Amino acid sequence: MLDVAIIGAGLSGLALAEQLQDGRRNVAIFEARERCGGRILTHTLPEPELALDLGPTWLWPDRQPRIAGLAARLGLKLFRQWDGGHSLYQIDPRQVPSLYIDVETHAGSRRIEGGCGRLIDGLLKRLPDGMLHLQHRLLSLTDRQTHIDLVFATANGDRQLRARQVVLAAPPRILEGALEAAERVNKALTLTD
Incomplete structure (x- = not known):
């Protein structure tokens, strides 16, 4: 039993x-x-640094300390989500997209090097x-x-x-x-x- x-x-x-x-x-x-x-679910392309997350992608260490702690315990490296450039949004496909003004689009989010699937592999x-x-x-x-x-x-x-x-x-x-x-x-x- x-x-x-x-x-x-x-x-x-x-x-x-x-x-x-x-x-x-x-x-x-x-x-x-x-x-x-x-x-x-993470698919890895032939080059090891190219991982595509098809499920969860980001984590926020300040708001998700347990996930961040698990990643650290498993020896996984985190990196900042790239926020450079301008964001656009489009409500009506017949209209020109508008500039989205946001100081920090991803608000301190991080990604796991190699994709979130590395959490599963590590466990x-x-x-x-x-x-x-x-x-x-x-x-x-x-x-x-x-x-x-x-x-x-x-x-x-x-x-x-x-x-x-x-x-x-x-x-x-x-x-x-x-x-x-x-x-x-x-x-x-x-x-x-």
């Missing part, structure tokens, strides 16, 4: 797993997709082998008072596990949709028996 099952291998799930890995707890992370990162390197389970889509959770039964859909069929605690570290709408879809399928199968 697991002590803690973490559902979702995005930034929150991976950061929690890193914090919980003290050798006293049996912790596992389950991710429905083939990749980690959740909303964070993954700190996790022990066997802790992460990709392509494990949660189908159901059942509270049994002393433990929680979990059922996952995997490439090799359904997998059942037990955990003392479960942390849902994925967007509620995604979890809700997955669990509702599984429930509808189960009801349909029950009605046809």
